[in-house]
Amino acid sequence: MTTTNDLQAPFGVVDMGSNGIRFGIVSALARHLPVAYEERAPIALLDALGDDRSIPSDVIDQVITSFLRFKTLCQDAKVEPHNVRVIATEATRIASNSQEFLGRIYEATGWTVSLLSKQEEALISASGIVGSFNHVNGLTMDLGGGSVEVSYVMTSNSSDSAESHIRVSPNPVSLPYGAAALKKRLAACNSSQETEDLYQKLVTELTKAYETAHLPSSLMGKDGYKVYMSGGGFRCLGYLSMAVKAQDSLAPRKRPNRKQIYPIPIINGYSITGNELKYLAEFYSHKNPQDLMKKLKVFRISKRRAGMIPASCFLVCAILQVFKIKRVYFSEGGVRQGFCYQLLPLQEKKKDPLLEGVKAYTAQSHFSLNATEFDTIFAILANALPEIYLNPTHPLQLHRLLPAAIHLSNITSHYPKETRAFVSFHMPLASGPLANIPGLTHKERAILSILLTFRQGGSVPDPIFYSVQGLVGRKGISVCKYVGRLMELVFAVSPLHPGVGLIKSGLSFTAIVADTDLSLIDGDGDYDISNSSSESEDDDEEENKVIEEVDDYPSMQLRVTLPQLRSPLIDSPAVMAVIESLDKKVNTKKFDMDEDRRRLNCPNLFSIDIVRK
Numbered sequence: 024m025t026t027t028n029d030l031q032a033p034f035g036v037v038d039m040g041s042n043g044i045r046f047g048i049v050s051a052l053a054r055h056l057p058v059a060y061e062e063r064a065p066i067a068l069l070d071a072l073g074d075d076r077s078i079p080s081d082v083i084d085q086v087i088t089s090f091l092r093f094k095t096l097c098q099d100a101k102v103e104p105h106n107v108r109v110i111a112t113e114a115t116r117i118a119s120n121s122q123e124f125l126g127r128i129y130e131a132t133g134w135t136v137s138l139l140s141k142q143e144e145a146l147i148s149a150s151g152i153v154g155s156f157n158h159v160n161g162l163t164m165d166l167g168g169g170s171v172e173v174s175y176v177m178t179s180n181s182s183d184s185a186e187s188h189i190r191v192s193p194n195p196v197s198l199p200y201g202a203a204a205l206k207k208r209l210a211a212c213n214s215s216q217e218t219e220d221l222y223q224k225l226v227t228e229l230t231k232a233y234e235t236a237h238l239p240s241s242l243m244g245k246d247g248y249k250v251y252m253s254g255g256g257f258r259c260l261g262y263l264s265m266a267v268k269a270q271d272s273l274a275p276r277k278r279p280n281r282k283q284i285y286p287i288p289i290i291n292g293y294s295i296t297g298n299e300l301k302y303l304a305e306f307y308s309h310k311n312p313q314d315l316m317k318k319l320k321v322f323r324i325s326k327r328r329a330g331m332i333p334a335s336c337f338l339v340c341a342i343l344q345v346f347k348i349k350r351v352y353f354s355e356g357g358v359r360q361g362f363c364y365q366l367l368p369l370q371e372k373k374k375d376p377l378l379e380g381v382k383a384y385t386a387q388s389h390f391s392l393n394a395t396e397f398d399t400i401f402a403i404l405a406n407a408l409p410e411i412y413l414n415p416t417h418p419l420q421l422h423r424l425l426p427a428a429i430h431l432s433n434i435t436s437h438y439p440k441e442t443r444a445f446v447s448f449h450m451p452l453a454s455g456p457l458a459n460i461p462g463l464t465h466k467e468r469a470i471l472s473i474l475l476t477f478r479q480g481g482s483v484p485d486p487i488f489y490s491v492q493g494l495v496g497r498k499g500i501s502v503c504k505y506v507g508r509l510m511e512l513v514f515a516v517s518p519l520h521p522g523v524g525l526i527k528s529g530l531s532f533t534a535i536v537a538d539t540d541l542s543l544i545d546g547d548g549d550y551d552i553s554n555s556s557s558e559s560e561d562d563d564e565e566e567n568k569v570i571e572e573v574d575d576y577p578s579m580q581l582r583v584t585l586p587q588l589r590s591p592l593i594d595s596p597a598v599m600a601v602i603e604s605l606d607k608k609v610n611t612k613k614f615d616m617d618e619d620r621r622r623l624n625c626p627n628l629f630s631i632d633i634v635r636k
Contacts, residue, residue: 030366033059034106035097037090038358039136041069041114041168041201042255044086046093047359048100054371055380055460056154056363059100064089067327068114069168069203077120086124087131094132109136110358112144113169113201144358145172145195151361152251152354153178153189155291157375157423157462161242161249162346165357166256166335168203172196173232175242176251189372196232200225202256206312206334225341233345247297247349253356256335258290259328261353264303265293266321286487286494288322289453291355292464297348300339308336352464376462381427384456390433392521399522400429400513407509407532409577412502417575419499420467425506428474432510433521435479445483447475452491469494470503477507478514481608498576498626505609505629515601516592528593529586529636537578580630587636606631 032052038045047061066089071082090109097107109128115121115138125136139147148165149172158178165172174195200208212218242248252261265285287293295303307315312330319329342348356364364372385391392400404425405413413422431450435443449455451463451471463471469491476483492500509532517524583602585593592598610627 030106030108031103032106033100033102034108035093035100035102036359036362037093037107037109037134038362039068039086039109039111039115040358041112041170042067042203043168044089045357045359046089046096048097048102049363052363052366052371053379053383054367054374055376055383055462056360057380057383058459060096061359067168067203068118069201072114072118075119076117078114078118078124083124083127087128090128090132090134094134104133107134108362109134110147110362111136111138112358113167113197113199113204116141117169117199139358141170141172141197142195144170145174145197146191147358147361147365148172148253148356149174149176149191149195149361150189150364151356151358152176152253153356154360154364154376155253155354155356155461156251156352157377159189159251161251161352162238163251163253164257164342166252166254166338167201168255169199169201170197170204171200171254171256171338173198173229173236175236175238177239177242192236192238194235194237196235198228198232200228200338202259202331202335202338205338206331209334209337210312222337222341225338226344229341229345243347244349247347249350249352250346250348251352251354253354255328256331256338258353258355259324259332260300260303260335260339261290261293261295262288262323263307263321263332264295264299267303284322284487286490287453287465287468289458289465289468290323290353291461292468293353294464294466295351297343297350300348300351301343304336304339304343306336307332308340309333355461375423377423377427377460377467378430380457380460380462381430384460385430385434388434390437392430392433396520396522397426397429399526400432400510401426403513403522403525403532404429404506404509407534407581408506409534409536409579411575411577419470419502421470421502421506424467424471424474428471428478428506428510431471431475432478433514436514436518440480443479444476444481445485447479448472448483448485448488448491450475452487466494470499473500473503474507474510477504478510480511498628501609501626501628502576508605508609512601512605515598524592528590529588530593531584533582533584535580535582537580576628578628578630580632583631583633585633585635602633605633 030052033048033050036047036049044064044066045061046064048059050057050059064086066082066085068078068082068086071079073079094107097104111125115124115136118124121138125138128134128136145165149163152163152165153159153176159176160178161175163172163174163176172195174192177190179190208221209218212221238248252258265288269285310333312333315329315332316326319332321329324332408421411417412419413425415422431447434450435446438446449472451457451460451468472491473495482488495503513525514521516528516530583605585602593602609629609631
């Protein structure tokens with residue numbers, strides 16, 4: 024299928040997959056892929072195929088009824104008839120009555136269905152993953168009901184408009200081992216030997232895919248590949264992993280009836296290590312599908328999907344035997360997102376989906392910052408930070424999260440005082456208005472959340488507050504608290520003309536970076552690993568990264584210089600109270616807690632002195 028850019032928003036996209044039919048109305052062709060409405064019709068075409076691989080007439084009727092509903096919704100949304108695209112994948116591709124099926128759809132709706140080839144499906148699936156992240160450099164795998172697609176993607180930030188933004192495998196592979204299809208094959212195995220033979224066949228096919236893909240050597244890290252997984256079969260394992268992590272956090276001392284939840288129940292951007300994936304796959308690959316359908320109660324996993332978990336894990340075990348995986352990132356991106364991403368102009372593809380989404384959201388508010396205010400605040404904060412914190416390679420990713428936080432920093436200022444930090448805390452989380460914005464890992468959502476929380480005054484009375492902090496780590500919390508408190512001061516000086524008012528007042532910040540981080544050195548002159556942060560992606564790498572983190576998180580002194588001439592903007596009691604308490608609030612003696620109410624012992628990376636000219 025060749026995507027064309029003749030579509031005009033709003034437009035409709037129908038993804039007729041093997042496990043369900045997804046419909047969405049796209050409100051604009053923008054990098055953050057905004058959707059006005061979406062829904063899913065629970066029609067499993069692959070399960071409906073008979074022994075002759077034909078789609079039954081009653082199922083075709085259900086599809087047509089759903090399509091007529093979608094057509095009505097498009098009319099309600101003012102979508103022009105020519106601005107609708109319908110895409111079909113594996114189940115329709117292999118159906119013996121595929122042409123009759125597509126013909127009946129056209130007769131009833133006037134919609135022509137584009138039937139993707141295996142290679143086109145692999146490419147569009149990879150594009151969907153790229154659309155749901157800021158940058159993707161790794162393997163991509165999409166597990167649908169009828170097939171699994173394997174490819175790789177590398178993204179570029181080149182400013183050369185003639186250069187392609189993404190590089191994908193020239194030989195993407197689509198294998199007929201989707202979750203529903205593999206479940207059927209496993210059910211047909213009558214002995215352990217037949218199951219083993221099927222497993223070895225999987226390994227052989229995946230090995231061929233590995234060899235065919237010609238993976239660039241640069242994608243292989245020291246400990247393996249980063250893999251971006253999409254599709255319902257893989258996303259199900261992501262939700263399952265969230266539930267496992269929440270249960271593992273239960274401590275014997277806790278009340279047995281206390282229910283634990285993972286703090287950010289959003290699948291896009293959720294991440295686990297290769298070892299965690301291996302544990303999950305090995306544990307569930309031998310479970311009985313019927314038992315899981317009856318007993319497994321996990322958020323976002325239906326009974327039908329629970330019955331496919333053993334098949335999905337069976338496939339993952341084979342994948343792990345062929346591909347060395349360091350870390351997995353789960354993606355919401357699918358065929359619809361991939362189709363829309365391919366329509367974007369090159370310069371739009373190169374934009375940051377987070378920043379584009381945040382700017383679109385704040386543009387609706389009367390309390391958003393103008394360009395001068397934003398630029399001034401960013402310059403003030405950048406001057407108060409060591410340069411390393413704004414380096415694109417820094418683990419806190421402040422080079423993009425700080426601009427997002429500044430754009431959002433004034434949105435809740437008109438709220439009742441006791442609610443400002445609470446609402447700001449939730450803004451990037453699952454319960455906030457930015458929950459649907461792509462381009463954020465869960466750690467990045469947590470960092471943005473903490474920045475906004477301390478911008479508006481500090482901790483909030485929420486059960487997940489400490490578990491969200493736990494995703495960032497102790498050193499990261501210290502940095503976020505410092506930056507958030509500085510933003511609080513900037514707005515305290517001149518709340519109606521932030522940043523610009525502070526410059527006019529004569530108040531200034533000067534950052535002095537220390538040579539070493541003394542908080543990491545113990546009495547014997549050795550680095551104290553017990554006080555290092557938990558920022559690293561893999562806990563078993565923590566010890567090896569301690570020296571590195573001394574450079575990533577340098578200690579520094581901030582000199583706050585008050586103007587020589589007293590100013591009501593600065594010397595009023597309300598503002599002086601914020602200035603004089605800055606050091607105490609940044610380096611609080613009341614330690615932050617994790618979700619188990621244990622001290623996080625956040626290191627004091629920042630010392631603050633206040634002087635007057």
